[in-house]
Amino acid sequence: MTDLKQLLVLSFGSISSAKLRSALTTLGIIIGVAAVVAxxxxxxxxxxxxxxxxGEIGDNFIVIFSEDINVFDDNQLEIIRRTPGVDGVSPIKxxxxxxxFMSVSRQINIQGTTQDYAxxxxxxxxxxxxxxxKSKYVAVxxxxxxxERFDRSIHTRNSIEISFRRTDGTVKTQKFKVIGVIESPDSEFIQSGAEPDNRIFIPISVMNELLDETDYGGFSARTATAEEVRPVSEQIDRNLARSLGVSTRDIDNDxxxxYSxxxxxxxxxxxxELSGALTxxxxxxxxxxxxxxxxxxMNIMLVTxxxxxxxxxLMKSLGFTYADILGLFIIESIIIGLIGGILGTLLGLVGSFAVEIYLDLPHVFPxxxxxxxxxxxxIIGLISGIYPANKAAKMNPVDALRQN
Incomplete structure (x- = not known):
């Protein structure tokens, strides 16, 4: 029985004697492993x-909204506010x-809310x-x-006119004094259904006055910690469902x-889930x-x-056993696979790093x-080498020596 060290020496010698063939064999493994790793x-x-x-926009927010009218009012606001675990809540519309502004008009999303929303x-x-x-006709x-939206920049103390179209078709226009400009958020995600960069915020009481309405479109709430978000959200859902007459059997039916x-x-x-599915x-x-x-x-090993x-x-005539020949060819196959794995992993690391830099993503390489x-x-080297190795090990030494 030939020892493992000798088999390794023979395997490396065989691989190095056919460098081009070995390199081409490992190419498929390199590409495959690199693609998987990347x-x-x-x-x-x-x-x-x-x-x-x-995380940039907070890890503890809860948003409730409805596409229907006259669903939410102060009763639902108090229900949410009194829910254990709620650290803050504000109605939104x-x-x-x-x-x-300066005789230039644009269509812009207006959000009514309260002072707690900030x-x-x-x-x-x-x-x-x-x-x-307590504020009246002011805007942030x-x-x-x-x-960006107008020909000239708007600063605090400037005035803008906002024209709302009511449900009856009439238009109500009111002048608002700008008292604040919201800093552009670092996050590109949308919080509370609104990206603050592209919004104008006004008191919700004033918004309802101009629209001649009394309801809220929804609520933005938060919890003290991220761990409370899910249980508090579920409790708010149950409380709101009961207050709006949803039957007990339908509480879990969205x-x-x-509302949502x-x-x-x-x-x-x-x-x-989306990222996992794509991956x-x-x-x-x-x-x-x-x-x-x-x-x-496998193909190259069969050719070999x-x-x-x-x-x-000759090896069999010199005393190499079935196990020696089998081990020799399996080791060669594993070595080829391992070399491909090392190079493929390095290539995958470099490739993923380059893509992450290009897409400005955090570099994560577990x-x-x-x-x-x-x-x-x-594993691929082992599986691919078993059949050719077994074929080689089963050769009759006399027939092998006679082969031209």
């Missing part, structure tokens, strides 16, 4: 990106209205202040509205409720390349067995990916 790394990076982006939605102001519940505008509710945890779950899909395609690579190894028939016969790349390549 795709899994990118999937982890996207997950981290989603988590970081949502939004309409698209015509905004005029804290609930974690808004930061680059100038001025947010309004209070997003950075994009202030600097279609039976005249979501929170940060739900968004992360949905994004992770699985792309990785499945990459696995095809690995399959092709494994077939390539044919080319080395006399060598195999250490288990390195082990995964090595393990995949070893």
């Amino acid at each position: 795709n899994v790394s990118l999937g982890a990076s996207f997950n981290q990106y989603f988590t970081d982006e949502l 939004q309409r698209v209205a015509e905004v005029t 804290d609930v939605a974690s808004l930061s102001l680059e100038s001025g202040n947010f309004f209070t519940d 505008i997003g950075d994009s509205v202030a600097n 279609d039976a409720k005249p 509710i979501f929170n940060q945890a739900d968004i992360i779950d949905q994004l992770n 699985v899909l792309i990785t499945s395609v990459a696995l095809i390349a690995l399959l092709v690579g494994s077939i390539g190894i 067995v044919t080319e080395r028939t006399k060598e195999i016969g 250490l288990y990916l390195i082990l995964t790349g090595f393990l995949i390549s070893v």
